[in-house]
Amino acid sequence: MSIHGTAEMPLGRQDLAIDGLLGIGTSRPAEGRLFAAIRSFAALPCPVLAIDLPSALNADTGQAIGEAVTAAHTISLLTLKPGLFTAAGRDHAGTVWFDGLGVDTAHATPSARLGGAAAASIAVRRHAQHKGSFGDVAVVGGAPE
Numbered sequence: 001m002s003i004h005g006t007a008e009m010p011l012g013r014q015d016l017a018i019d020g021l022l023g024i025g026t027s028r029p030a031e032g033r034l035f036a037a038i039r040s041f042a043a044l045p046c047p048v049l050a051i052d053l054p055s056a057l058n059a060d061t062g063q064a065i066g067e068a069v070t071a072a073h074t075i076s077l078l079t080l081k082p083g084l085f086t087a088a089g090r091d092h093a094g095t096v097w098f099d100g101l102g103v104d105t106a107h108a109t110p111s112a113r114l115g116g117a118a119a120a121s122i123a124v125r126r127h128a129q130h131k132g133s134f135g136d137v138a139v140v141g142g143a144p145e
Contacts, residue, residue, distance in 0.1 A: 015046040019069045022055040024081065029066025030056055038069055047072035053081050054092045062089025075099055 011017060021037060022030070030038050038055055041048050050071035053059050057068045062083035074093040076084060077100075083089040084096050 011044055011046050013045050017041060017044050017046055017048045018051065019048055019055050019071060020051040021069070024053060024059040026056055026058070026065050035067065038067055041069045041071075048094075050074040050093065052077050053084060053089075057083055057089055057092050059083045062087035062092075064088050064092065068092050070094075073097065077101055078103060 019041060021034065029035070048054075048069060048071040050069060050073070053074060053076065054069040054071045056065045057063075058065055059081040060083050062085070068088075070092050072094040074084060074095070075097045079100075080096070080098055084093045
């Protein structure tokens, strides 16, 4: 698993390396050959384009999971991942582009809502109030069968 090209055709400044090693479900640090491949991106003389998000970057938190790829550009597919804009994600993602892959979400009905009697009685917040003075939130998710 080498990303340096071959002896006959090494990657140069004019080339583009594409990182598509890991997806958004990564939960543990890479090991062995995968770790070596992730690390070798940093030594390339050419820019790196990450597909969806840089390998070994948490899509939600922006934290590297072990060692993560640092890309010059990232193309995020279907949705913009929060981790591209938070914590270390901003440094790892580089310039972020978005492609919705033609999926039309303009008429999608939201599937999340505030529930219960308390939701109807939420007081209007003053601008000078601190977020920590409003309690906690619980998020329940799922999908139809």
